[in-house]
Amino acid sequence: MKNIYADLFLNASTQLDKYVKSGEYELRKCVIKIMEKDIPSDIFNLQDKLSIISKSYHDNDNVTKYVKLVRDSLVQYYGYKKLYEICNKEFTSPEILNNNISLPQLMKDLNSLVGLNRVKEKVNSLISYQKIQQLRKTKGLFIPKSTLHLAFTGNPGTGKTTVARIIGQIYKQLGLLSSGHFLEVSRTDLIAGYQGQTALKVKEVMNKSKGGVLFIDEAYSITENDNTDSYGRECLTELTKALEDYRDDLVVIVAGYTEPMKHFFQSNPGLQSRFNTFIEFDDYNEEELAGILISLCHDNDYSINNEILVIVRSYFQKIILQKDANFSNGRFVRNLFEDMVMNHAKRVSQLDNPTISDLKEILTIDVLPLLHTNISSI
Structure with a gap:
C-alpha cells in the first residue's frame, strides 16, 4: 500500500530539520522509524520533539510553519493508513503484504528473542523436521501424514503470540502455507448469539485464516461453561472438524494457561489428536x-x-x-x-x-x- 501522505510527512520533517540545530533532533530519522515500525512510543517521541522545538524556536516563523506541517501530515498519514486498512481488510491483510522476509532472517528473529530457550529448541527441531519432510517429498519418498497444529501453554506475556507469528512466516517460506498471514481470535469471534449460527461463524473464521496461522488465545474460554454452554460445545465440535478439513493449508495454534489448557483438551475426545506438538512457555527470570x-x-x-x-x-x-x-x-x-x-x-x-x-x-x-x-x- 502506497500511502499518498508519506512523502508529505517525510518532506515536512526534512525541512524542519534544516531550520533547527543540525543533528540535534533528527526528525526525518524519527519519521522513517514511525513508518517502518508503527510503534506508538515512536509517535510520542516525535510529539515530544515537536513540543520542545516549538518552545525553543517560538520566534522563528519557518520553524512554527513546519512544526504545524509535520503535525498535520502525521494525522493525514495515519488517517489514510487506517481508512485503507478498514476498506481493504477483507481483501488484503497487511500481514500478507509484509511476510516476505527470508527464512534466515526469520530464524534469526526467532533465535534472538530474549529467553525462551526451551521454546526455541523445540521450534528449531520442529522446523528442521519440516525441512527434511519437504526435501523427502521432492525426492518421492514417503511422508507421514501429520498435523501442523500447535498448542502453546504458559503464563501471559511469555512470547506466545510473537512466536506464533514467526512460525507462520517460516512455514510460508518452507512451502507449508500459501500465505503465512496471522489471525488472532477469541471466544467472541467464534461463537454466535443464536443456536446453529456458531458453526457458520467458525467456518467464516477458518476461511479467512486459510493459508496462514489462526491463533486462539485463552482457547479454554470456548468451553469454560461446558455444563450449560451449548454454544461452546457447538463451536468446539465445528473447530475439531475444521482442524482436519483445513490441515493442508492452515496452522491452528491454541494458547493459554497450562492447567486450563489441560481441561480444554479433555473436554473433547477428538481434540487432542489434532495437536501433536505441545510447547510450554516458561516465565522469564x-x-x-x-x-x-x-x-x-x-x-x-x-x-x-x-x-x-x-x-x-x-x-x-x-x-x-x-x-x-x-x-x-x-x-x-x-x-x-x-x-x-x-x-x-x-x-x-x-x-x-x-x-x-x-x-x-x-x-x-x-x-x-x-x-x-x-x-x-x-
Missing part, C-alpha cells in the same frame, strides 16, 4: 526481564546506564519472588518501560534546550519512583 527492558530501550532510541540495570535486576528479583498467577512477564516490563518514558518526557520537557543526549537518556530519577510504587502495591 530477572536477567531475561532486564534483557527485554534493554531491548525495548534500544529499539526505541533510549539508553539506560549500568547503575539503573543493577537496580532494575534487583527489583525484578523481588517481583518474581512475590508474583502470583496474574504476573504478566514481558507485558509487565513493557508497562514499566512506558512509565519510564513518560517520567523521562515530563523531566526533559522542563529543560530549556535539551540535547540529543537528554532526549535519549533515561536517568535513575525517572525509574526509582516506579519501582517503589510497584513493590508497595504487591
Whole structure:
C-alpha cells in the first residue's frame, strides 16, 4: 500500500530539520522509524520533539510553519493508513503484504528473542523436521501424514503470540502455507448469539485464516461453561472438524494457561489428536526481564546506564519472588518501560534546550519512583 501522505510527512520533517540545530533532533530519522515500525512510543517521541522545538524556536516563523506541517501530515498519514486498512481488510491483510522476509532472517528473529530457550529448541527441531519432510517429498519418498497444529501453554506475556507469528512466516517460506498471514481470535469471534449460527461463524473464521496461522488465545474460554454452554460445545465440535478439513493449508495454534489448557483438551475426545506438538512457555527470570527492558530501550532510541540495570535486576528479583498467577512477564516490563518514558518526557520537557543526549537518556530519577510504587502495591 502506497500511502499518498508519506512523502508529505517525510518532506515536512526534512525541512524542519534544516531550520533547527543540525543533528540535534533528527526528525526525518524519527519519521522513517514511525513508518517502518508503527510503534506508538515512536509517535510520542516525535510529539515530544515537536513540543520542545516549538518552545525553543517560538520566534522563528519557518520553524512554527513546519512544526504545524509535520503535525498535520502525521494525522493525514495515519488517517489514510487506517481508512485503507478498514476498506481493504477483507481483501488484503497487511500481514500478507509484509511476510516476505527470508527464512534466515526469520530464524534469526526467532533465535534472538530474549529467553525462551526451551521454546526455541523445540521450534528449531520442529522446523528442521519440516525441512527434511519437504526435501523427502521432492525426492518421492514417503511422508507421514501429520498435523501442523500447535498448542502453546504458559503464563501471559511469555512470547506466545510473537512466536506464533514467526512460525507462520517460516512455514510460508518452507512451502507449508500459501500465505503465512496471522489471525488472532477469541471466544467472541467464534461463537454466535443464536443456536446453529456458531458453526457458520467458525467456518467464516477458518476461511479467512486459510493459508496462514489462526491463533486462539485463552482457547479454554470456548468451553469454560461446558455444563450449560451449548454454544461452546457447538463451536468446539465445528473447530475439531475444521482442524482436519483445513490441515493442508492452515496452522491452528491454541494458547493459554497450562492447567486450563489441560481441561480444554479433555473436554473433547477428538481434540487432542489434532495437536501433536505441545510447547510450554516458561516465565522469564530477572536477567531475561532486564534483557527485554534493554531491548525495548534500544529499539526505541533510549539508553539506560549500568547503575539503573543493577537496580532494575534487583527489583525484578523481588517481583518474581512475590508474583502470583496474574504476573504478566514481558507485558509487565513493557508497562514499566512506558512509565519510564513518560517520567523521562515530563523531566526533559522542563529543560530549556535539551540535547540529543537528554532526549535519549533515561536517568535513575525517572525509574526509582516506579519501582517503589510497584513493590508497595504487591
